[in-house]
Amino acid sequence: MILVQDIYKSFGNLEVLKGINLSVKKSEIVSVLGASGAGKTTLLQIIGTLLKPDKGKILIDNVNINELGEKALAAFRNQNIGFVFQFHHLLPEFTAIENVCIPGFIAKTNKNLVQKRALDLLKALNIEDRKDHKPNELSGGEKQRIAIARALINNPSIILADEPSGNLDSKNAKDLYKIIFELRKNFEQTFIIVTHNEEHAKLTDKLFTIKDGIIM
Numbered sequence: 001m002i003l004v005q006d007i008y009k010s011f012g013n014l015e016v017l018k019g020i021n022l023s024v025k026k027s028e029i030v031s032v033l034g035a036s037g038a039g040k041t042t043l044l045q046i047i048g049t050l051l052k053p054d055k056g057k058i059l060i061d062n063v064n065i066n067e068l069g070e071k072a073l074a075a076f077r078n079q080n081i082g083f084v085f086q087f088h089h090l091l092p093e094f095t096a097i098e099n100v101c102i103p104g105f106i107a108k109t110n111k112n113l114v115q116k117r118a119l120d121l122l123k124a125l126n127i128e129d130r131k132d133h134k135p136n137e138l139s140g141g142e143k144q145r146i147a148i149a150r151a152l153i154n155n156p157s158i159i160l161a162d163e164p165s166g167n168l169d170s171k172n173a174k175d176l177y178k179i180i181f182e183l184r185k186n187f188e189q190t191f192i193i194v195t196h197n198e199e200h201a202k203l204t205d206k207l208f209t210i211k212d213g214i215i216m
Helices: 040-047 070-080 096-106 111-124 140-152 170-187
Strands: 002-011 014-024 029-033 055-060 081-085 158-162 190-195 206-211
Touching: 002 040, 014 040, 014 206, 029 040, 029 170, 040 055, 040 158, 040 190, 070 081, 081 140, 096 111, 096 140, 111 140, 140 158, 140 170, 170 190
Parallel strands: 029 190, 029 206, 081 158, 158 190
Antiparallel strands: 002 014, 002 055
């Protein structure tokens, strides 16, 4: 499903990733654990095609993403990868359901189909009653559920989550992981979750620890 081979990445004189190798099977939920500055977010952004590595290869469903041009890469990302971030990145002027729909509209999917899927996802995440609320009217846990629904709207095969429970209290964090496992059961997505929380990381199928730019 995902194969990362010998990935290096530097920013100026700072070498952040120093030969990363890992593999993730279809429908696995894996964690990348590490302290701040260990390189885990950089790795996630490279897997998500948001950054290019200086060296190495990434295969997703046997597609070498390093060989794709910019337009093909953007299309691949939109169709195959969903992102969940610590700070949600919901657009404040739009309602919950409008935020969920945005990637579907970017993909030029039929508007009615996008809206129906958005509502179905909100129902699955037990947040349909908040669909017409704007982000400033939602709790942290509700915002994160909206962000997950948005990540799922194009039915991507991969969900990449960067510290998704970082701004949540312990109850909401546990609820979030229950949701992730339920989504895997229902939709068979593959999840890669970056975290610094060892307790949360141990909940997943597989755990990679990154330190000083390498997998330990």
